[in-house]
Amino acid sequence: MAKDISARVDADAGLMEALRRDDPAAADQLVERYGDRVYRLAMRITGVKEDAEEAAQDALWTAARKIDMFRGESAFGSWIYRITANAAYQKLRTRRRTANEVALDDVLPSFDSDGRHFEPMDDWSNRVDEQALQGELRQVLTAAIDALPVDYRTALALHDVEGVSNPDIAETLGISLAAVKSRVHRSRLFVRKRLSEYLKSA
Structure with a gap:
């Protein structure tokens, strides 16, 4: 919770x-x-x-x-x-943008005018408990989070790792509640896409 x-x-x-x-x-x-x-x-x-x-x-x-x-x-x-x-x-600020950081618009699924995905996301939830994949999945997950733009990575870490509420994240980062929801949602989509790509090849 x-x-x-x-x-x-x-x-x-x-x-x-x-x-x-x-x-x-x-x-x-x-x-x-x-x-x-x-x-x-x-x-x-x-x-x-x-x-x-x-x-x-x-x-x-x-x-x-x-x-x-x-x-x-x-x-x-x-x-x-x-x-x-x-x-x-x-x-x-003393360092350049990291080489492995990606632009989300280049890799996220496409959306229609109603905000729905053009392409359905694969359901691989039944595979995440496979013992042989646990260690590799953690590495892929960490790499995916690290590849997020820093503003998105921060929002995701506060929400999903630290359990901070959306209003408190908005206050902490000085952004709107809508921006928090968007960053967390888009970050999750990106991470899910990276995990899906890995599991397809595993």
């Missing part, structure tokens, strides 16, 4: 108060609660371990030091994800 960041507001209240008091243990609590999550998001955005580690560290440090800037207008988790995304995007 997807986890709505907004539901974490009360759970994070004690942590936020500890950070505001400059409690020596608060930084450790912040890392324990959000460290893995911000690293995963940073890794999905940057695609480089060293950059992801630096972005995650920068984000957590910023959240701890600038806690007074958090006014409670959004969920605390959304605020941290926004800081993380900004730090990770900053790392990307």
